[in-house]
Amino acid sequence: xxxxxxxxxxxxxxxxxxxxxxxxxxxxxxxxxxxxxxxxxxxxxxxxxxxxxxxxxxxxxxxxxxxxxxxxxxxxxxxxxxxxxxxxxxxxxxxxxxxxxxxxxxxxxxxxxxxxxx
Numbered sequence: 001x002x003x004x005x006x007x008x009x010x011x012x013x014x015x016x017x018x019x020x021x022x023x024x025x026x027x028x029x030x031x032x033x034x035x036x037x038x039x040x041x042x043x044x045x046x047x048x049x050x051x052x053x054x055x056x057x058x059x060x061x062x063x064x065x066x067x068x069x070x071x072x073x074x075x076x077x078x079x080x081x082x083x084x085x086x087x088x089x090x091x092x093x094x095x096x097x098x099x100x101x102x103x104x105x106x107x108x109x110x111x112x113x114x115x116x117x118x
Contacts (some may be wrong), residue, residue, distance in 0.1 A: 008040060009044055009047075010041075011043050012040030012041065015039050015042075016036045016040050020036070021040045045061055048061070049061045049063070049064075050065075069099070070100065072103065073107070074108065074109075077089060077096055077109060080092050090112065093109050093110065094112045096109065097112055098111070
């Protein structure tokens with residue numbers, strides 16, 4: 001296997017194969033490599049973010065649903081503590097208190113200590 005070739009997901013690979021097959025069946029020329037890359041990238045985004053996903057001004061997908069900013073659950077923070085460690089948990093708690101203190105309190109997260117407080 002060539003280590004210099006970029007990784008292509010199974011979803012992107014299937015979408016590319018279907019595009020080639022559809023063009024061949026319709027008697028059209030096979031899509032260019034650039035067009036096939038765009039088809040594969042879009043298939044990966046749809047697979048990750050869902051059909052009809054929203055994008056920001058730059059074209060980046062906006063996370064929505066459970067776990068997205070503003071829709072976190074207490075289980076998210078429990079799993080961060082368990083699998084990423086206490087430092088990552090404290091960082092995540094500080095981040096949500098900075099962004100949305102009411103949401104953090106609703107999740108019963110401990111308020112982080114203030115910097116410089118004794």
